[in-house]
Amino acid sequence: MLKLYSYFRSSASYRVRIALELKGLSYDYVPVHLIKEGGQQLKPEFRAVNPDGLVPALADGEHVLQQSLAIIEYLDEVHPEPKLLPGTALDRAYVRGLAQEIACEIHPLNNLRVLKYLKHTVGVTDEVKDAWYRHWIELGFASLQANLERNGKAGRFCFGDTPTLADLCLVPQVFNAQRFNIDVTRYPAIAKVFESCMALPAFQKAEPKSQPDAD
Numbered sequence: 001m002l003k004l005y006s007y008f009r010s011s012a013s014y015r016v017r018i019a020l021e022l023k024g025l026s027y028d029y030v031p032v033h034l035i036k037e038g039g040q041q042l043k044p045e046f047r048a049v050n051p052d053g054l055v056p057a058l059a060d061g062e063h064v065l066q067q068s069l070a071i072i073e074y075l076d077e078v079h080p081e082p083k084l085l086p087g088t089a090l091d092r093a094y095v096r097g098l099a100q101e102i103a104c105e106i107h108p109l110n111n112l113r114v115l116k117y118l119k120h121t122v123g124v125t126d127e128v129k130d131a132w133y134r135h136w137i138e139l140g141f142a143s144l145q146a147n148l149e150r151n152g153k154a155g156r157f158c159f160g161d162t163p164t165l166a167d168l169c170l171v172p173q174v175f176n177a178q179r180f181n182i183d184v185t186r187y188p189a190i191a192k193v194f195e196s197c198m199a200l201p202a203f204q205k206a207e208p209k210s211q212p213d214a215d
Contacts (some may be wrong), residue, residue: 005049011176174194
């Protein structure tokens with residue numbers, strides 16, 4: 001049985017939950033609250049699972065995997081249907097590029113530990129912190145919107161008419177944007193993909209409000 005260490009609002013965990021649901025894989029959900037008790041991810045018990053002190057972590061038997069994109073690609077190799085990466089090397093590179101545009105360019109700047117550092121160490125106000133958050137999403141979404149429009153590879157989803165790794169990254173980032181009152185309709189290609197994704201039961205089951213630790 002797979003075991004997913006997750007926090008309901010974690011974007012990276014959200015990506016992996018979507019992959020698990022799309023592939024119809026059963027798993028045990030182990031909540032790791034990133035706020036309570038000073039952050040349960042920093043406790044020795046969890047660091048024994050993942051020394052980075054980050055979620056998600058996925059245990060497959062005695063093997064523990066970390067980093068959401070690596071976990072998703074592992075699942076795609078071991079459980080190849082439905083495929084989350086397209087058939088040709090060029091198309092796989094394109095989808096990975098979209099995914100990394102979100103997971104490596106937008107998300108790290110707005111991760112919880114960065115926001116906590118800004119507030120508690122640098123000493124910025126909540127207003128400045130929130131402006132920082134919105135700035136990097138809006139900058140990243142403008143670039144992502146342009147890429148989706150110019151390449152002509154988008155259909156209902158980021159690539160064609162079936163979900164790929166790129167969509168698994170896009171949906172949690174739109175969720176974050178909505179939490180911070182960013183008008184996603186300003187990015188119509190992104191909004192269209194998000195709507196298509198959220199019509200699917202797998203994406204609905206993976207969303208934060210559907211998780212056992214949602215509060």
